[in-house]
Structures are given as C-alpha cells and as structure tokens.
Amino acid sequence: MSFQFAYLAGLMPNLAVAALVNLRLSAMIIVLALIGGTALTILRSLKIRPVNAIIAVLISFIRGTPLLIQIFLFYYVLPAIGLDLSPTVAGVAAIALNSSIFISETMRGALITIDPGQIEAATALSLPRHLVWAKVILPQLFRRVLPVLVNEATIVVKGTALLSVITVVDVLRTAQQIASASYRPFETLIGAALVFLAINLTISLLGRRVEGRFAVQRA
C-alpha cells in the first residue's frame, strides 16, 4: 500500500467542514473559560476562607488529573447523579472548567506584578472596589496574560480532539469514520493532523501579531 496524495487531497474538504465543529466548540470554551477564570480570580481575591479552601482543592484536582478523565467524569458520572448532558455539552463544560482553572492560576501569577501604588491611587480617589477591578486591574491583567491566553487557546483546540472519544463528530471522528469506510487510516489521520496544524499555527501567528501591537502601544 502506498501513500496516496490524491486521496488525502480529496478528503480535505470534508475534514475542513468538520474543523468548523472544533473551531465553534473551541471559541465557546475559550469565552467561557475567560469569564470563569476571571470570576474565579476575583472570588479568590476576596479571601473568604472556606470558599478559597474549596477552590484550592478544585485547582489541585483539575491540575492533577487527566483532561480525558475530567471529560469522562462529566460524560459518564453526571448522568448517574441525574444530570444527563449531551456529549457536546458535557465535553464543552469539562474543557471550559479545566481551562478556567489554568487561566485563574496564570492571573494569580500576573496579579503580583501590578504596581501596588496604582491600587493606593485608585483607593485614594475613592474608586469603589468593583471599579478598581474593572478600570485598573483587569485591563492590565488581560494584557499581561495575553501570551498565555494565546497558548491556552491552542491547548483548548487540541483538547477538542479528545471529544471524539465521547462520540462528538469532530475532525478526528470524521477522519475515523472516513477511514473505516475506505480502509485508508493513515492518509485520513494525516489529514486530521494537518487541519490542527493549520488551526494552531494560525492562532500562534495571530497571537504574535496582536502581542506586537500591544507592545507598540505600551512603548
């Protein structure tokens, strides 16, 4: 059996259509994770002891267990306690939770690089707490974590490939379906790899350009 480039080229349109599923889910996950990560960071800054203790366990759990297992937990275990989610919803929820935790941990690291004098100045102007967050801290924080967010976006895109395991028809599952009909798994999987390569290299490239613009603004 030889590698057939014509066959690979022929199936790329199908895989590109399936890629829209990965892109749509990734976009949803990133928006959810950014909101979740920011909310979690602000919540942690309130330093309510029991709340932070629970969050600390959650962080350790999410960072200490495989994403695939977290997806299984949402897919297999939640129905057992009466919460029946579709594979897509379960998968999006699992990856979004995972990503929120990682984004919040990144924000924790970036927060201490913000000049304390700015908080003093804002408080001296009697800015209420929510405005200190909205006008002083968050704009700088987002700018600082942007490179990590771009990286996190590529991790999320790669994570959506795992959803094929819980029957979401994404690029990988589409490739597997095509392969099981044509008996040419190698070409179809290479095709799937190329799709992810294209998506993630584009994200990295766009990320670098956006960072460049921010760098110029700052100078």
Add this chain to the structure above:
Amino acid sequence: MAFDPAILVQYWPLFLQGAWLTIQISVQAFLLGYTLGIAVALLGLMPGRLPRLAAASYVEVLRAIPFIIILFVIYYGLPFSGLRLPAPLVGTVALGLFASAYYAEIVRAGILALPRGQFESARAIGMSPLQAMRHIVGPQVARAIVPPSTNMTLTMIKESAVLSSITVPELTYQGLVVQGNTFAPFEVFAAVTLIYWGITLAVAGAAHRLERRLGVAQARSVSRNRLAASYLLLERESAR
C-alpha cells in the same frame, strides 16, 4: 445513588495493574522524551540555518497537533509501512516524542538563559572542564529547567490517559473495562481519578524537594502593602 465499595474490592487488582503500567510508561517516555529533547535543543543551538530550522519545525509541528492524533498517526501509520508493534510500545514512543518537543524548548531556554562566559570564567580560575560543568554551569541550567520540566512531566503523565484509546491496558483503560463490566461510573472514575491525583501529587512533591535543594527561588517577596494585597494576592499571607 449510593457509593458501592464492593466494586473496588472486587476489581482493585485491575486498577493496580493499570496504575503500575501508567507509571512504567511515564518513566520510559520521560527518559526517551528528555534524551530526544536535549538532542533537538542542541541541534537548534548549532550554527547555521538548516539545523535551527529543522529543530524549530520539529517543535512547532509536534506542539500544534493534539497528542491523540500524533498517537493515532503512529499507531495506524506503522502497520501501513509494514511494521507491527505492540500497542504499549507504540504508545510509549508516541508519548516520548510528544514530550520531547516541549522538553527541547525548556532545555533550549535554560541554556540560552545562562550568562555568557560562565564556563570560560570557571576554567580561568583553574577548574577542570568537569568541575566547571559540575559546580558552575550545571547548577545554573538545572535551576532554570527543573520547574518547567516538572510541569511538562506532569502534563505527560496526564496525557498518558489517551493511550487507553489504542487499547494500552493502563489506568484509564482498566477503568473503562471495569466501567463496562459494572456500569458503576461513579465508583470507577472516583478510583481512577484518585490514583492519578496521587501519582501527580507524589511527582510534584518530589520535584518540589528537588527545587528546594537546587535553591530555586521560592515564593517571591509578598507585598507588605495591606491594601494592595487585598486585591493582588489570592491567598492570605501565612502567619509570621
């Protein structure tokens, strides 16, 4: 729904076997990945455009593709070229390859962070090349690469769960087998999750001790400004 410990009592040998295979695969993939990673990092630091381009492409390509697809391409691609290998071996090699791209970046950054002339200065004050590596260069590079290497190794251990999808009988696979036999997802995934959590906590703990011995800077000076700390710190300061 009640938690039924009988399932865990009945199936614990499977979980144990799975966990042991996960550990074995992780150790082997770490050794393979780090060796390859160092080689790729050194290739990238060689003079000339071609080696640098080769190393950079290797890293970029492996980092842009989901591990599950790298795994499938190798697993289904090898028989295609007439080579049939057992799934655990294929899985270990794929995991090592995947990790090597990240290790290469870590090692490269660690070497580049070293101030110039450290080795030469050590030689100039009379150290042998071996002493210079052992006392001057080695500790500085180690300090820079241990924390990110730990992170990557934890990521790699967690990615090994994906090997279940090519029937490698590691922890996740055994969990899915027991789940298929018992239809008790809660008990099964609680056990699997806790075992993974235990493994990663143990590795993180060991790495933390290593970092302390190497003198990696611990928690940066905490802001003494109470007002700022109320916004910018997420934990209470420990009592001093």
